[in-house]
Amino acid sequence: MSETPEKLPTRQFPPYVPKKGEEYMSDRQRAHFRKILETLKAELMRDIERTVHTMQDEATVFADPNDRASQETDIAIELRNRDRERKLIKKIEDTIALIDSGDYGYCNGCGVEIGIKRLEARPTASLCIDCKTLEEVREKQVAK
Helix, strand or coil, X not given: CCCCHHHHHXXXXXXXXXXXXXXXXXXXXXXXXXXXXXXXXXXXXXXXXXXXXXXXXXXXXXXCHXXXXXXXXXXXXXXXXXXXXXXXXXXXHHHHHHHHHCCCCECCCCCCECCHHHHHHCCCCCCCHHHHHXXXXXXXXXXX
């Protein structure tokens, strides 16, 4: 899978174009991002459900150790992917709660507007681009 799950909704939803003089994070904007997030969550839930059914249907015990090892590797990769998706679903739910509370679209680090374009690219973004860049620099410094 070459795309990250968060890139899926951008193909389904046209970019949000604010009206002239429209206030940042207006009801219309919040509704737009809520729809994107709810659609993404539903897609992820369907993927998880499909994986569970597929794994139940394909539960075959292979006599050949190579086939068995290959199957176990495939299952491990699939479970890792589903775990990432489960974490993303939690993040989506937290983001929807921010929409409900009126705090969506503002940086958790400095409080400034994250920006419509950044939120279009990453609807669950909680940091403005400056704070995110700073966080990444710090992570690199710690890793060295």
